[in-house]
Amino acid sequence: MKYLKRLLLPVLISLSIISGCAVDKSSVGGFNLISVSEEQQLGDKFAVEVEKQHKVIRDPEVQAYIDGVGKRLLTGVRKQDFPFTFQVVQDESVNAFAIPGGHTYVNTGLIKAASSETELAAVMAHEMNHVVARHSTRQMTQQYGYSLIVSLVLGGQSGELSKLAADLFGKAGGMYYSREMESQADYLGVETMYKAGYNPDGMVSFFKKLDAAEERQPNTIAKYFSSHPETIDRIKDIQKEIAQLPPKSWPPESNSQFNRIKVKVQKL
Secondary structure, three states: OHHHHHHHHHHHHHHHHHHOOOOOOOOOOOOOOOOHHHHHHHHHHHHHHHHHHOOEOOOHHHHHHHHHHHHHHHOOOOOOOOOOEEEEEOOOOOOEEEOOOOEEEEEHHHHHHOOOHHHHHHHHHHHHHHHHOOHHHHHHHHHHOHHHHHHHHOOOOHHHHHHHHHHHHOOOOOOOOOHHHHHHHHHHHHHHHHHHOOOOHHHHHHHHHHHHHHHHOOOOOOHHHOOHHHHHHHHHHHHHHHHOOOOOOOOOOOOHHHHHHHHHHHOO
16 A cells, blocks of 8 residues: 555645645545644644744633633534644734644634634634644645655654744744635634534624724734735625525523633733
């Protein structure tokens, strides 16, 4: 089997380059040179580097809360190839990010900017679905090459691993996904929220808030929200997706726990 993979690898890479990052947003499948097992190993290695570069909040109440939101969202994902983990990191930028293998990080700035748990869950659902659809390894393979990614999995080039983690997930970096991948993460995020019992309108309200903030102060929010026309288009697409879901009556949201966590985070 390994011989066959080596034999076919040049052909597979050529097909990957030709197809680029083509994405069918309704399907979480797709061509990926990296296996699920390799992606898990890579993600675990990246997590070590990420947690060297970001201060993880160790407060038990904050940790229990973000775990609860994450696990609730997992009840609504299409599939779960990886053992997701959830942590809050000290960073004032309005952002969250998930790395290969399901390690998901929420910035303190996001908790402060969100008005409700539903808005927080919207951004987390978007990021988690990049993992569900395995966007990271598809993007990384195309950007850096299959050989480098596999060498990192096998334990080689430790310095390169640290540098790549900083470039992709560090405070000055950020994973750039194609517009199609972002659209799919929105699409799947709406579905995840709905199935997990979160009103997906929370994604609309938060994106509108970020779009308005970007208009007032350009370049102050996460990179994937920073293109004003694109953000408007994404909001419209999200609204269309929500309109196609079965009608549902959403009860008033209780945010007592979210507000308590938000106050605690504001004091950090």
